[in-house]
Amino acid sequence: MPKSKRDKKVSLTQTKKKGLEFKQKIIEDVQTCCDKYKHIFLFSVHNMRNTHLKEVRQSWSGSRFYFGKNKVMALALGRTQEDEYKDNLHKLSNQLRGQSGLLFTNKSKKEVLSYFDNYRVADFARSGNVCQQTVMLDEGPIPEFSHSMEPQLRQLGLPTCLQKGVVTLLKNHTVCEQGNILTPEQARILKLFGYKMAEFFVTIEGMWSSNGKWEAIADRPEPIVPPKVTIKEMKQMKMGWKMMRKRKQAMRKGRDISRLSAGLFVNKLFGYKMAEFFVTIEGMWSSNGKWEAIADRPEPIVPPKVTIKAKPRDEADEDGMEDDEEEEASDEEGT
Incomplete structure (x- = not known):
């Protein structure tokens, strides 16, 4: 069908082209x-x-x-x-x-x-970049990913399956090799594992x-980059992924996410408990009809500045896992 002469495109935008001026x-x-x-x-x-x-x-x-x-x-x-x-x-x-x-x-x-x-x-590499390193993944469980992520990981080319509800890598996997061009799937895998190659x-x-x-000016000295790395499971990264999931769940439910801020994550990571649960008595009524308002009770002295000392990793991780389980149980009770 011939094109109509009255069929003209009319631009409704108000922006001006960056011309000669x-x-x-x-x-x-x-x-x-x-x-x-x-x-x-x-x-x-x-x-x-x-x-x-x-x-x-x-x-x-x-x-x-x-x-x-x-x-x-x-x-x-x-x-x-x-x-x-x-x-x-x-x-x-x-x-x-x-x-x-x-x-x-x-x-x-x-x-x-x-x-x-x-x-x-450091930043995440994008597809089309040249791989600076050979990146390997070890065989075994990957608990930092939820079970719902397993089909997505399989689509990206990872040999994964669910074993007792935990995403597991069936064998050692080479994500990318040094000198090759990075594909979109490989770039996505590196980003999911939090590895910044670029x-x-x-x-x-x-x-x-x-x-x-x-x-x-001549070429400047460049840092030494290891030709091969293996991404291992990091418990800190596991805690980070849990915190991100909680933030997303809270946002979906319309809840306040201020308590899941980065500062809370750092305190939790180092095992430092800043908040205190306490109950204050405001007043008392007696059966003889007497009402008595109770004055403010003395509060404990809180030091204005503290230094977090190093804590054994196993103890810190156990504390973090216990807190996660308690919060998950409270979330389930709330729902």
Whole structure:
């Protein structure tokens, strides 16, 4: 059937396209920063995460980051020696490739390299990343997962089954091998087990100074990564999963989840009991018709500051398990 001429798409959005004016503003801002700051550092971002990059921006509040379209930034700096904004800026603009950006700052080269060499944040690997390690799973029970998770784990390729209601791995399993491309299923398995393989970090590629000098910076030292790791059962992770499940159950029931906050989890993890159960007597009525209001009773002295000392792991885990069982029993009684 021929297309009707009256069939036209009408956009109802109120947003305006970022056209030529937006690009011209970026060019003006970049050139203004070239006049304002002493140094321009060319950096590359690896395993990009917006949250981590936002933390870096906040740490360098006195400086200016530009992380956008490389062609627009290169146009602002000048692509050739004839149209460059300042001396030797064309050498900097020719290095803008991939996930690169510009850091305008008055801090010295030593301060910048020291900060970015030590700034590495572990994060979950995504599908398409190259595996940095060979990750293994040991045969045996996986109590950190509920029984309802077993079909999902099996769909992801794990040889699992339910034994007495506990998810169990039937044999040793290799999640991924070093050098291979990570698949969506493998990335999901690593995230379920809480293993962060990827690292967000920033490398400094070069530096331009206001005197017109361009300096390429050699490769920085990288941390040593073990080629093979085995994910073992962690009791702390088990407690963490229980706390997450309780939070979800409380949210479904519309209950207050403030008592299941991160602070409570830390106190529980270290076996520290901050709250006290007590009953106060407010008044008394006698059979002779006399009513007597009872004044506030003296309260125990609570130290304003305490230090939690190390506790044997077995005792702490037993205490945590007992508390979990008590809370689960109280939840069942409430329902």
